[in-house]
Amino acid sequence: MTAKSVKKSAAKPQRIVAQSKHVMFNRVAFIGIGHIGASMALAMRRAGLVGSIIACARKPKTRKTALKLKIVDEVTADYGTAVKGADLVVIATPIGTNGAIAKAIAPHLKSGAIVTDVGSVKQAVIAAVAPHIPKGVDFVPGHPLAGTEHSGPEAGFAELFQGRWVLLTPLPRYSAKAVKKIAEMWRLMGAKVDTMQAAHHDKVLAITSHLPHLIAYTAVGTATDLASDLRQEVIEFSASGFRDFTRVAASDPVMWRDIFLNNREAVLEILQRFNEDLTALQRAIRKGDGQTLEDLFTRTRAIRRGIIDAKQA
Amino acid sequence: MTAKSVKKSAAKPQRIVAQSKHVMFNRVAFIGIGHIGASMALAMRRAGLVGSIIACARKPKTRKTALKLKIVDEVTADYGTAVKGADLVVIATPIGTNGAIAKAIAPHLKSGAIVTDVGSVKQAVIAAVAPHIPKGVDFVPGHPLAGTEHSGPEAGFAELFQGRWVLLTPLPRYSAKAVKKIAEMWRLMGAKVDTMQAAHHDKVLAITSHLPHLIAYTAVGTATDLASDLRQEVIEFSASGFRDFTRVAASDPVMWRDIFLNNREAVLEILQRFNEDLTALQRAIRKGDGQTLEDLFTRTRAIRRGIIDAKQA
Numbered sequence: 001m002t003a004k005s006v007k008k009s010a011a012k013p014q015r016i017v018a019q020s021k022h023v024m025f026n027r028v029a030f031i032g033i034g035h036i037g038a039s040m041a042l043a044m045r046r047a048g049l050v051g052s053i054i055a056c057a058r059k060p061k062t063r064k065t066a067l068k069l070k071i072v073d074e075v076t077a078d079y080g081t082a083v084k085g086a087d088l089v090v091i092a093t094p095i096g097t098n099g100a101i102a103k104a105i106a107p108h109l110k111s112g113a114i115v116t117d118v119g120s121v122k123q124a125v126i127a128a129v130a131p132h133i134p135k136g137v138d139f140v141p142g143h144p145l146a147g148t149e150h151s152g153p154e155a156g157f158a159e160l161f162q163g164r165w166v167l168l169t170p171l172p173r174y175s176a177k178a179v180k181k182i183a184e185m186w187r188l189m190g191a192k193v194d195t196m197q198a199a200h201h202d203k204v205l206a207i208t209s210h211l212p213h214l215i216a217y218t219a220v221g222t223a224t225d226l227a228s229d230l231r232q233e234v235i236e237f238s239a240s241g242f243r244d245f246t247r248v249a250a251s252d253p254v255m256w257r258d259i260f261l262n263n264r265e266a267v268l269e270i271l272q273r274f275n276e277d278l279t280a281l282q283r284a285i286r287k288g289d290g291q292t293l294e295d296l297f298t299r300t301r302a303i304r305r306g307i308i309d310a311k312q313a
Numbered sequence: 314m315t316a317k318s319v320k321k322s323a324a325k326p327q328r329i330v331a332q333s334k335h336v337m338f339n340r341v342a343f344i345g346i347g348h349i350g351a352s353m354a355l356a357m358r359r360a361g362l363v364g365s366i367i368a369c370a371r372k373p374k375t376r377k378t379a380l381k382l383k384i385v386d387e388v389t390a391d392y393g394t395a396v397k398g399a400d401l402v403v404i405a406t407p408i409g410t411n412g413a414i415a416k417a418i419a420p421h422l423k424s425g426a427i428v429t430d431v432g433s434v435k436q437a438v439i440a441a442v443a444p445h446i447p448k449g450v451d452f453v454p455g456h457p458l459a460g461t462e463h464s465g466p467e468a469g470f471a472e473l474f475q476g477r478w479v480l481l482t483p484l485p486r487y488s489a490k491a492v493k494k495i496a497e498m499w500r501l502m503g504a505k506v507d508t509m510q511a512a513h514h515d516k517v518l519a520i521t522s523h524l525p526h527l528i529a530y531t532a533v534g535t536a537t538d539l540a541s542d543l544r545q546e547v548i549e550f551s552a553s554g555f556r557d558f559t560r561v562a563a564s565d566p567v568m569w570r571d572i573f574l575n576n577r578e579a580v581l582e583i584l585q586r587f588n589e590d591l592t593a594l595q596r597a598i599r600k601g602d603g604q605t606l607e608d609l610f611t612r613t614r615a616i617r618r619g620i621i622d623a624k625q626a
Contacts, residue, residue, distance in 0.1 A: 096603075145550055145552055145553045146552075149617070164552060165549070165550055165552070167550075203543070204543065204546045204547065204550060205550070205553065207535075207536055207539070207543075207547050207555065208546075208547050208550045208551055208553045208554060208555040209553035209554040209555065210554075211532060211535075211555075212532060212554035212555050212557070212558055213554055214591075214594065215528055215532060215591070216554075217594070217609060217610055217613055218587060218590050218591045218594055219524060219525060219528060219587060220613040220616050220617075221590055221594075221609050221612065221613055222520075222524075222583070222586050222587045222590045223520055223616060224612050224613065224615070224616055225586070225590075226520070230516070230517065230520075231616075233517045233521075234517065234520050234521050235616065235619040235620050235623050236478070236623055237458055237478055237480070237517060237518070237521045238521055238620050238623075239458055239459075239477060239478070240458045240518065240521045240522035241521060241522040241523075241525035241526055241529075241561060242520065242521040242522065242524075242525050243620060244525070244557045244560075244561065245525055246613070246616050246617040246620050247557075247617065248554060248557065249610070249613040249614070249616070249617065250613065250614045250617035250618075251610075252610075253606075253607050253610035253611045253614065254607060256606070256610050257603050257606040257607040257610060258603075260598050260606055261598070261601055261603055261606070264598055264599070264601070267598060268595065268598060268599060270535070271591075271595055271598075273535050273538070274531060274532060274535045275591070275595075277531050277534055277535045277538075278527075278528070278531045278584075278588070281527065281530070281531055281534075282581065282584055282588075285573050285574070285577055285580060285581060285584075286577070286581060288574055288577070290409075290570050290571075290574055293566075293569070293570040293573055293574070294566050294567060294570040296530060296534050297530055297562070297564075297565075297566035297569050297570060298566045299534065299537050300530055300533040300534055300537065300559070300562040300563065301562070301563045301566065302537070303533050303536060303537055303544075303548065303559050303562070304462070304533075304559040304560065304562065304563035305563075306548040307548050307551050307556060307559050310548050310549055310551075
């Protein structure tokens with residue numbers, strides 16, 4: 001399949017960055033152009049980091065939207081067409097697909113290219129992708145801690161990564177120069193960058209992200225099973241706490257299915273601890289043990305203060 | 314003890330509403346002047362609903378702040394002094410104290426006065442307060458679904474109730490006119506008002522508010538028990554979901570202790586359902602059952618859409 005070009009003359013001027021002192025990649029290919037991919041493309045463009053951008057997407061509607069909104073210059077449904085000649089390839093699909101994608105793009109990757117990803121789990125993605133990466137190509141696993149509950153290219157915006165963390169989990173077998181380049185790219189897009197071991201990343205994220213999502217999905221699921229009149233009132237009076245949970249539980253179902261399936265061990269471990277703590281609290285309520293409740297509720301305030309001090313609130 | 318007056322001449326002009334077509338209560342007494350009480354006092358004042366306001370608070374610091382910020386006209390530590398001559402008495406303390414407060418103020422209540430409260434649990438508050446309400450006084454149990462994670466009179470602001478729900482759980486033994494008056498008062502303060510049975514209120518709030526808080530407190534508590542290096546990273550990278558939980562889990566410890574102790578039955582029932590659902594999800598993750606996960610995550614999106622449609626998002 002041939003890439004379909006958007007007429008350059010039709011593009012908004014601020015989106016065309018032909019030349020810039022910051023151009024880092026002449027050609028970038030996105031495999032998947034949803035909420036994160038589209039936001040990256042827009043942020044790269046705004047920072048003047050790229051020459052041209054092509055996106056590969058399975059659904060015709062996604063391709064059409066990405067072109068129409070001028071998020072990318074070209075679209076294709078073909079992996080080979082997408083990555084051909086690309087200096088940077090960004091895999092931005094639900095992580096369950098990453099192994100098959102790596103296998104499909106591998107023969108077409110340009111020598112000297114960098115492959116990166118945005119997956120929320122790093123060990124599983126590395127295990128699925130790295131074996132397919134050919135000699136002469138660098139793979140830099142990455143994870144921007146950013147996103148909203150919205151999906152699709154139409155939910156993309158260039159400011160998504162502003163002030164947010166991007167965690168890189170580099171592997172010793174690939175060049176340090178490639179890691180440095182990807183870190184620099186994210187910084188120019190407004191993000192803060194940290195690097196860590198993939199296993200450590202998966203443990204931290206299990207606590208900060210995967211457990212909260214799992215709990216929110218469960219609590220909202222419990223509410224969906226209520227009798228319909230009660231459910232209507234839960235919706236109406238959601239502002240008293242439940243609303244925050246529903247926002248979290250509105251996140252992309254396939255993306256999150258893949259996260260839980262691919263970070264199983266770390267998620268189950270922290271879930272086990274959470275369950276023990278919840279059982280203890282349940283017992284305190286049943287026994288009317290106010291001191292235990294008050295002690296915990298006082299301790300948790302301190303964590304919030306830590307977050308405010310870390311300017312993450 | 315005599316009430317201490319703030320010099321009227323020192324008050325900001327916009328806070329003095331001597332006469333207004335809306336004046337509903339010549340004298341209002343707040344028992345407790347924390348985040349909610351202070352916000353109510355400011356909102357009443359802004360709407361021109363009150364003549365003078367007195368607040369009764371146990372802590373000297375609270376009394377000093379309430380006076381200094383001109384939230385009220387007078388302060389006292391004495392219940393009798395507070396409610397003497399008041400047309401409206403608002404009990405706005407953690408609900409565990411409400412029974413003792415009702416008993417203490419009862420002999421001093423003016424005939425024809427209305428007593429209302431703002432407690433998050435209604436059955437327990439009614440059971441604690443109603444027996445002490447003397448003949449000739451009306452009691453209108455109420456609950457504004459509003460508040461932030463901040464505490465104290467300094468956290469009060471007049472706009473807190475704007476567009477938010479206030480649930481009243483009136484009792485047939487008191488006059489319908491008093492209920493109408495309290496409903497009207499809240500509406501003039503910008504709130505939406507609904508009435509329901511106390512038992513039903515407690516069940517709905519157990520789901521929309523008490524369960525989310527319990528879960529958030531637990532999850533943040535689980536994180537506080539982590540090794541300190543991991544805990545630091547959880548704080549740093551909290552933006553990926555955990556942060557919303559910490560905000561909820563920073564709410565007032567004593568207030569929430571009392572809520573759980575006083576809505577035990579409804580909280581334990583919904584917690585039981587939540588636990589069953591969480592166990593099922595845990596099993597799905599362990600077994601790698603992606604379909605179950607995706608099905609749930611797709612269902613929960615619908616609830617979020619309902620909340621957006623109900624304009625509560």
